[in-house]
Structure formats: C-alpha cells, structure tokens
Amino acid sequence: MSKVPLKNVKGDSVGDYEVADGLLLQDKGAQAVHEAVVAYLAHQRAGTASTKSKSEVAGSGKKPWAQKGSGRARAGYKQSPVWRGGAVAHGPQPRKYKKKVSKKVARLAFRRAFSAKVAQGEVLVIDAVQLEAPKTKAFAAVLSNLGLDRGGLFIVDTLQENVNLAARNLERVEVVRADLVNTYQMLRHKQVVITEAGMKVLSARLGEEGGEG
Secondary structure (H helix, E strand, O other): OEEEEEEOOOOOEEEEEEEOHHHOOOOOOHHHHHHHHHHHHHHOOOOOOOOOOHHHOOOOOOOOOOOOOOOOOOOOOOOOOOOOOOOOOOOOOOOOOOOOOOHHHHHHHHHHHHHHHHHOOOEEEEOOOOOOOOOHHHHHHHHHHHOOOOOEEEEEOOOOHHHHHHHOOOOOEEEEEOOOOOHHHHHHOOOEEEEHHHHHHHHHHHHOOOOOO
C-alpha cells in the first residue's frame, strides 16, 4: 500500500489515504507517456495554416521585362516566391496533425503518470470540495488552506458548477472529472488534488488494466 496525505478543505490533516499497490506502476510505461502527451498536443493543433502556391497567386504569365538587356536579373513571372506578393515556396497547407494511440498504450500511460505523481509526493486527497456560491475568493481560500500557492489539478467525481466557475478565474488551476482526466493534465500540474469520491472513480479506472489515458 502507498499512502498519500488526506486533508479537509480547511487544510487540516485527517490521516492518510491508502492507494493499492496493484493500481501503481513504475517499471514500465515511460514511452507510452511520451506517445500519449505528443498525441494530445497534436490533437490541439487546428491545422488551418494555409499559404498560396505559384498556381494560386493572381497574375498573368507575362514576363515582367525582357530576358536580356535591362541590366536586371532575369525574371519569368510575377508570382515568383522571391517577389513581394508572390507565392510561398513549400509553405504550410491545411492538414490534420492527429496521431493514433491505442487504448492499451493510453491506459498504460495514464497509470504510469498517476504512479509517478504518487511516488513524487505530488498527490493530495481531500474529503470534498464544494462552494455555496461561485466566488473565486472562496476557491482561492481553499488553495491557501491546502498550501497550493502555485495552483494545481483538482479531480472530482462530479463537476459542481460553483466550483467550476470559481476556479476558472485562477491561474494554473484546473478542475476535471475523474472519468475524463487524461495523462497530459496529470503531468501538466505540479500538484494533483483528488476528492475521496473522485479517488474511487479514479481507482476504478486504474483497475481496468490501467485506465483510459
């Protein structure tokens, strides 16, 4: 069993939360983590960058001036990439940057990422996080109580609207459901805070051959 600190929203320690060793993995999965993160970041690219080739630039095929006799360098067409307003040589075109990662690799990556966080002491379990009103100041107080001056990732079982609204105005703070959190989010934040209910959902994912990444 691996133990992680268990606190309430006031920052008081209420014991330890035990994570079954069968849910953790340290001896493999580093390459899977790399592939999962690269694939996630690739999926975020719009792929809409577009430049015009020679055939797409407006203009006639007439030579700008005679081949010889003018003293200037020879030029064949006004759409040349070396001219202002001309084409772009080998420029970007709309494309998809998506990369395929199998479910097995994604599960392995997620399990390894979570295990690394536990091993590094960067996981904290709290009893619950609820706000009576969507006030950023109230959520900032929770961060202060937990000693999270640099923000962190909050993993919950269900996304409470007040918590979501209050957290989105804070830098380096992200709130996500346990059944939707991915490998990139797990690694992006220095500190990971999980509610007890969220931990049960996460444990179920990790138990299913490592969970979805």
